[in-house]
Amino acid sequence: MTLTAMNFGRIAAILPVQDMEVAQRFYIDGLGFTKTFQNGDPVGFIILKRDESELHLSLQPRHKAAPFPIAHLLVDDANAMFALCKQHGAKIIKGVQDKDYGLRAFVFADPHGNRIDVGQRLRV
Known part of the structure; x- marks a missing residue:
């Protein structure tokens, strides 16, 4: 089988978290995900x-967060997502900016320090 003949299915980020209850409050109650x-x-x-979007949370009590984004999330309203993140206590690593590569983007860290890069496609 050649690489071009192979179909890829879904891929999902797995985020390590130190406390599953804290993670659920942030992602379910705060950002509106469903378990x-x-x-x-x-x-x-x-x-x-x-x-x-699909996100997997894995309990890792000794988790130390990476100093770079470990996932990228596309949304249709980066400003609304930014406000939602701030409202629910996410640490803002980089504020909202329009990038020359066609995205309005920002980076936040969840309660366990996992950095997520958020982007909205800009209309050109």
């Missing part, structure tokens, strides 16, 4: 969905 699966007792893995 579609959980595993373990206590829960050590969760799948979240919102619209076309």
Whole structure:
């Protein structure tokens, strides 16, 4: 089989979190994701969905966040997402800016320090 003959399916980011309850409050209550699966007792893995996005949370009590974005999220309103992140206590790493590569973008860190790069396609 050649590479061009292969179809790729969904790919989802897996975010390590130190406290699953804190993570659920942020992503479900704050950002509006819905839990579609959980595993373990206590829960050590969760799948979240919102619209076309899927996010996996993995309990890692000794997690140390990377100093760079580990996921990229496209939205249709970066300003609204920025406000939502601020409202729910996300640390803003880079404020909203229009980029020369065609995105309005910003970077936030979730309660566990995971940095997510958010972008909205600009109309040209």
